[in-house]
Amino acid sequence: MKNARVLIVDDEKNIRDLLEAGLKFAGFSVYSVGTGTEAVAVAEKAKPDILVLDVMLPDQSGFSVTKKLRSMEIYIPVLFLSARDDGADKVTGLTVGGDDYMTKPFSIDEVIARIHAILRRTQKQEAEDSILEVGEIKINQDAHEVYVNGTEIELSPTEYKLLRFLMSNPNRVMSKDQILDHVWEYDFNGEQGIVESYVSYLRKKIDPLSKNSLIQTKRGVGYMFRTFKED
Amino acid sequence: MKNARVLIVDDEKNIRDLLEAGLKFAGFSVYSVGTGTEAVAVAEKAKPDILVLDVMLPDQSGFSVTKKLRSMEIYIPVLFLSARDDGADKVTGLTVGGDDYMTKPFSIDEVIARIHAILRRTQKQEAEDSILEVGEIKINQDAHEVYVNGTEIELSPTEYKLLRFLMSNPNRVMSKDQILDHVWEYDFNGEQGIVESYVSYLRKKIDPLSKNSLIQTKRGVGYMFRTFKED
DNA sequence: TATAAACCTGAATATACCCTGAGAAATGGC
DNA sequence: GCCATTTCTCAGGGTATATTCAGGTTTATA
Numbered sequence: 328m329k330n331a332r333v334l335i336v337d338d339e340k341n342i343r344d345l346l347e348a349g350l351k352f353a354g355f356s357v358y359s360v361g362t363g364t365e366a367v368a369v370a371e372k373a374k375p376d377i378l379v380l381d382v383m384l385p386d387q388s389g390f391s392v393t394k395k396l397r398s399m400e401i402y403i404p405v406l407f408l409s410a411r412d413d414g415a416d417k418v419t420g421l422t423v424g425g426d427d428y429m430t431k432p433f434s435i436d437e438v439i440a441r442i443h444a445i446l447r448r449t450q451k452q453e454a455e456d457s458i459l460e461v462g463e464i465k466i467n468q469d470a471h472e473v474y475v476n477g478t479e480i481e482l483s484p485t486e487y488k489l490l491r492f493l494m495s496n497p498n499r500v501m502s503k504d505q506i507l508d509h510v511w512e513y514d515f516n517g518e519q520g521i522v523e524s525y526v527s528y529l530r531k532k533i534d535p536l537s538k539n540s541l542i543q544t545k546r547g548v549g550y551m552f553r554t555f556k557e558d
Numbered sequence: 559m560k561n562a563r564v565l566i567v568d569d570e571k572n573i574r575d576l577l578e579a580g581l582k583f584a585g586f587s588v589y590s591v592g593t594g595t596e597a598v599a600v601a602e603k604a605k606p607d608i609l610v611l612d613v614m615l616p617d618q619s620g621f622s623v624t625k626k627l628r629s630m631e632i633y634i635p636v637l638f639l640s641a642r643d644d645g646a647d648k649v650t651g652l653t654v655g656g657d658d659y660m661t662k663p664f665s666i667d668e669v670i671a672r673i674h675a676i677l678r679r680t681q682k683q684e685a686e687d688s689i690l691e692v693g694e695i696k697i698n699q700d701a702h703e704v705y706v707n708g709t710e711i712e713l714s715p716t717e718y719k720l721l722r723f724l725m726s727n728p729n730r731v732m733s734k735d736q737i738l739d740h741v742w743e744y745d746f747n748g749e750q751g752i753v754e755s756y757v758s759y760l761r762k763k764i765d766p767l768s769k770n771s772l773i774q775t776k777r778g779v780g781y782m783f784r785t786f787k788e789d
Numbered sequence: 790t791a792t793a794a795a796c797c798t799g800a801a802t803a804t805a806c807c808c809t810g811a812g813a814a815a816t817g818g819c
Numbered sequence: 820g821c822c823a824t825t826t827c828t829c830a831g832g833g834t835a836t837a838t839t840c841a842g843g844t845t846t847a848t849a
Contacts, residue, residue: 422735424579470784483778518839523798544797547846717825751807751828755809755827
């Protein structure tokens with residue numbers, strides 16, 4: 328689903344900006360608002376394909392936003408965002424239908440992946456599928472399974488997200504800062520060294536099964552997932 | 559029965575919205591109203607395939623709604639909803655023919671399962687639908703019987719619903735939040751730990767009879783019902 | 790070649806996550 | 820009302836994971 332239209336609803340401007348930049352870069356058309364009232368108004372007029380909706384808004388809960396929309400016969404799938412330990416917003420029954428749910432802090436690429444998953448499920452057109460295959464590696468995003476030349480390897484959640492990010496940008500060097508911004512949660516305040524560690528973990532699992540060195544280091548620049556001619 | 563048309567009748571807007579979203583995603587065309595009078599009017603005009611009907615309505619009882627419809631020669635099967643303490647026995651007298659009833663609070667996937675069951679009984683087509691078979695496990699949804707490689711196992715109601723949900727989404731990781739929202743009643747207020755407990759119960763009953771580990775843990779992500787090639 | 794910067798990787802640590810048994814509380818059948 | 824089943828919570832133990840760090844290795848460049 329290219330050029331899907333996303334409405335972001337969050338009262339924290341930081342989060343809105345982060346999401347807006349990330350989703351625009353990922354090819355979405357983005358609207359963003361800070362209150363539930365605005366959300367209902369914009370959703371009614373613009374009819375976006377999906378909502379990214381904070382559960383805790385200043386004027387009303389994200390839950391009541393979806394209720395209002397549904398009472399207006401407007402059915403838009405929702406990716407809910409909520410603070411991790413905020414027990415107050417733990418409303419069950421939130422993810423009915425094709426909806427999904429993530430806790431803050433999130434990583435921007437995880438948000439993008441979830442949006443794609445929701446659109447796959449709700450817009451039954453198999454235009455985009457859950458398989459991401461680049462060169463010798465195939466990722467089944469529904470099952471969270473990774474295959475190197477047909478052999479499955481077990482990755483931790485962070486290893487998985489890092490590999491998915493690199494494979495989404497093949498033959499393009501990604502700096503460690505870019506990787507941190509996309510793969511790690513937005514409040515992570517560690518050092519770049521952790522990227523080196525995780526690249527090392529990935530190589531240890533991938534290289535024994537691959538013909539080529541798929542994750543290349545560009546010294547002083549970053550890392551790159553490479554593809555090769557004739558496989 | 560794809561694209562069956564459902565009329566929801568409930569005075570609580572929350573419940574209507576919950577049902578509406580869930581049933582639409584499950585592939586039904588949905589109408590919804592809040593009173594018995596509207597229900598009769600819409601049912602007469604739209605002739606839905608099934609009614610989901612709250613027993614306690616503000617203007618009249620669900621019973622009188624069905625009576626009115628039958629006096630108008632309109633026969634539509636009904637799934638009654640009643641509050642737990644309203645005396646469920648009163649409802650049993652209401653169910654004639656293919657009707658069914660359930661008590662609030664319900665789980666959304668259970669409602670969908672009951673609707674499918676009623677439609678199977680009343681529209682005699684595709685009776686095979688009641689068998690859900692994925693890999694080594696077969697569920698007879700009419701009889702509530704579960705077989706692992708041909709051997710029947712006894713499951714509690716919650717174990718059954720959890721297994722059915724996982725099997726309805728094979729090879730797709732489902733998060734604990736999603737599982738809670740679909741399998742547990744909508745007012746459930748507990749923690750994710752209960753999902754772990756029930757997965758443990760299920761495994762204890764399934765694993766001794768199955769060749770593969772059918773319910774897989776994706777650490778940090780959720781659980782998945784897996785199928786295997788050449789089984 | 791010498792030097793510094795960048796990178797790799799093993800080890801150490803704290804923590805998050807998951808499994809399971811046990812028991813309390815709720816439910817349902819008789 | 821009583822007993823059996825089921826639901827739900829909780830805590831202990833075990834393991835995977837995230838993160839940091841230090842020592843070794845490679846690379847660029849003077």
